[in-house]
Amino acid sequence: MSPALRRPRAWLPSGRTMVIAVPFVFLLVFFMVPFAAVLKISFSDVQMSVPPYTHIAEFKDGVLRVVLNFAHYGEVLSNPLYIGAYGYSIWVAGLTTLICLLIGYPACYLIARADPARRNLLMMAVMLPFWTSYLIRVYAWIGLLKNQGLVNSFLLWAHLIDAPLKLYHNNVGLLIGMVYNYLPYLMLPLYAQLLKLDTRLLEAAGNLGARPWQAFCTITLPLSTRAIVSSCLLVFIPAVGEYVIPEILGGSNSLMVGRVMWDDFFVNADWPTASAATGCMVLLLLLPMAWFQRLQRRELEAR
Amino acid sequence: MIRRRPWIGNTYLGLVFLFLYVPTAIVVFYSFNESSLVSVWTGFSFKWYAALTTDEELTSAAWASLQIAVATAFSSVFIGTWAGFVLNRYRHFRGSTLFTAMINAPLVIPEVIQGISLLLLFVGLLEAFGWPPRGMFTIWIGHTMLCVSYVAITVVARLGGMDKSLDEAAANLGATPLRVFLDITLPLISQALISGWLLSFTISIDDVLMTAFLSGPDSTLLPIVVFSRVRLGLNPEVNALGSLFILAVAIGVVVNNHLMLRRQRRRDQDMALAYNQGRDLKDDDPGS
Numbered sequence: 389m390s391p392a393l394r395r396p397r398a399w400l401p402s403g404r405t406m407v408i409a410v411p412f413v414f415l416l417v418f419f420m421v422p423f424a425a426v427l428k429i430s431f432s433d434v435q436m437s438v439p440p441y442t443h444i445a446e447f448k449d450g451v452l453r454v455v456l457n458f459a460h461y462g463e464v465l466s467n468p469l470y471i472g473a474y475g476y477s478i479w480v481a482g483l484t485t486l487i488c489l490l491i492g493y494p495a496c497y498l499i500a501r502a503d504p505a506r507r508n509l510l511m512m513a514v515m516l517p518f519w520t521s522y523l524i525r526v527y528a529w530i531g532l533l534k535n536q537g538l539v540n541s542f543l544l545w546a547h548l549i550d551a552p553l554k555l556y557h558n559n560v561g562l563l564i565g566m567v568y569n570y571l572p573y574l575m576l577p578l579y580a581q582l583l584k585l586d587t588r589l590l591e592a593a594g595n596l597g598a599r600p601w602q603a604f605c606t607i608t609l610p611l612s613t614r615a616i617v618s619s620c621l622l623v624f625i626p627a628v629g630e631y632v633i634p635e636i637l638g639g640s641n642s643l644m645v646g647r648v649m650w651d652d653f654f655v656n657a658d659w660p661t662a663s664a665a666t667g668c669m670v671l672l673l674l675l676p677m678a679w680f681q682r683l684q685r686r687e688l689e690a691r
Numbered sequence: 692m693i694r695r696r697p698w699i700g701n702t703y704l705g706l707v708f709l710f711l712y713v714p715t716a717i718v719v720f721y722s723f724n725e726s727s728l729v730s731v732w733t734g735f736s737f738k739w740y741a742a743l744t745t746d747e748e749l750t751s752a753a754w755a756s757l758q759i760a761v762a763t764a765f766s767s768v769f770i771g772t773w774a775g776f777v778l779n780r781y782r783h784f785r786g787s788t789l790f791t792a793m794i795n796a797p798l799v800i801p802e803v804i805q806g807i808s809l810l811l812l813f814v815g816l817l818e819a820f821g822w823p824p825r826g827m828f829t830i831w832i833g834h835t836m837l838c839v840s841y842v843a844i845t846v847v848a849r850l851g852g853m854d855k856s857l858d859e860a861a862a863n864l865g866a867t868p869l870r871v872f873l874d875i876t877l878p879l880i881s882q883a884l885i886s887g888w889l890l891s892f893t894i895s896i897d898d899v900l901m902t903a904f905l906s907g908p909d910s911t912l913l914p915i916v917v918f919s920r921v922r923l924g925l926n927p928e929v930n931a932l933g934s935l936f937i938l939a940v941a942i943g944v945v946v947n948n949h950l951m952l953r954r955q956r957r958r959d960q961d962m963a964l965a966y967n968q969g970r971d972l973k974d975d976d977p978g979s
Contacts, residue, residue, distance in 0.1 A: 403868070404781065407773075407781075408784055408790075411770055411773045411777055411790075412777075412786065412790055415793040415794070416793070418812070418832060418835075419793050419805075419836065421812060422805075422811060423808055425808060425814075425815050426807065426811055429811055439818065491707060494703060495707045498700045498703065498704055512944075513708060513711075516940070516944065517711050517715060519889070519893055519940045520715060520893075520936055520937050520940045521897040522897050523897045523899065523914060523917050523918060524917075524929070524932075524936055525715065526921075527718070528715055528717055528933070529714055530921075530924060531717050531721065531925055532713070532714060534924075538717065568710065571711070622798070622799060625799040625800065625801065626799055626801050628801060629801020629802065629804060631802070631803055631899070631900055632900070632918065635922060636921055645803075650803065653807065653904070654903075666804055669804060676799075677796060677800070680795065680799055681792050681795050684791070684795045685795075689782075
């Protein structure tokens with residue numbers, strides 16, 4: 389910072405504090421405080437009223453009564469519906485991340501190695517679908533995947549199959565939709581990292597007699613590990629809570645957490661249990677989120 | 692290996708792009724289908740676009756969504772830029788770790804969590820203070836929370852690549868910090884602001900979860916209407932609507948690219964001009 393900006397003026401310290409405080413307070417109120425609300429309601433009880441829960445603290449005749457109901461956490465942690473939903477969500481999110489990585493990494497690698505004019509264009513083409521409506525992009529797959537859809541029609545026409553494959557309203561459709569939507573999220577940070585990679589290292593390795601795959605395994609892969617982890621987390625964490633894609637393309641009997649929570653809220657009006665489920669989900673994702681946070685912070689400081 | 696046989700790489704990339712683009716192409720193609728059976732082509736027609744304009748439910752929802760999206764885009768850019776600026780300029784202050792976490796976490800946190808927690812906050816506020824009722828206002832705040840982080844991250848990236856000496860020069864010439872920000876910093880990061888604005892707009896206009904949690908009885912937005920129809924399967928009107936979205940994005944991209952190229956060209960010209968003037972001055976100077 390310049391000396392001029394550092395010159396002590398009477399208003400400067402407070403000005404700096406004010407500048408920091410405005411976005412800080414905004415995020416605090418609308419991001420952190422809501423979690424306190426979730427925590428509070430997860431300890432309350434269901435009640436037929438508006439809003440549909442009891443108060444956990446009551447101040448009456450000079451006595452403060454705090455009633456914490458842990459039953460909803462017990463319910464979430466013992467009910468096979470919830471456990472199954474958490475397990476299934478993690479399975480779907482994990483598989484989505486893996487497939488995205490298997491498709492996205494080679495693509496990023498190839499794009500990063502293309503000549504500059506071409507690679508900007510290619511990367512823009514990767515990001516472009518990301519700008520169109522997410523709902524429409526998910527919806528588009530129905531026309532491709534259903535029994536009389538284009539994929540099946542094509543395979544039948546080519547005599548590769550005799551009867552239409554079931555691709556829609558099951559795990560296949562769900563995974564295709566998930567991979568399709570999350571692929572750009574994975575590719576962007578990965579591409580940025582691969583672009584920064586010093587190609588002279590690869591040339592040196594080549595000159596020293598390393599075969600291309602050896603150079604890849606000993607140089608490219610280790611140098612892009614951090615980007616791989618952070619872009620995988622960028623896919624995995626939101627994918628666990630995905631609601632729209634399984635609702636449109638997935639099967640009706642395999643429920644992800646997002647759907648269970650939605651049903652608790654809107655169908656059963658059981659807010660405390662939904663809050664407890666939310667709390668458990670936050671706990672579940674806390675570790676990957678802390679990991680992501682650490683990588684992001686390091687990225688920020690590297691600048 | 693790949694360098695020696697480029698067709699392997701090219702075929703691979705071609706397949707990836709096929710995967711990325713075929714679905715949207717299909718939507719556009721079938722939006723012109725005359726048949727109401729979506730996957731059977733019977734003839735070319737604009738009738739689903741016409742049906743779109745007379746669909747009362749859809750048009751009123753679209754209008755409401757448009758208002759929310761524009762409001763969200765402005766508020767997200769305002770707060771996101773501010774937050775990004777703080778993140779870039781004052782790296783270490785008390786609570787900076789928490790601040791960074793609050794910027795980064797919304798990028799990954801499942802929307803269903805954010806939706807439920809914000810809803811519970813608003814319900815609690817309504818109970819305590821009688822305000823705000825669930826509706827346009829709460830949706831606006833919710834959508835802003837979805838977009839702020841994206842804007843902040845974009846701004847941080849842009850500020851990180853910026854030449855700080857310009858700011859310092861302005862400050863040395865006596866500009867107040869606010870002047871420096873408005874006259875120097877803001878124009879330099881304008882590209883980030885525009886993309887942040889557009890991204891916030893697109894996130895807002897088809898967000899299902901946050902909207903569903905935060906909307907009240909009187910606020911039916913476009914994503915909710917579209918989602919409830921799409922759930923039932925293919926729908927020719929949704930094809931037409933989707934094609935309009937795609938058209939809007941295509942126009943946006945072309946215009947933005949054009950403007951960017953023009954600005955780049957003008958900057959190059961200005962630089963060449965400045966260089967030539969500088970050289971002329973130097974030539975005229977007898978001392979050199």
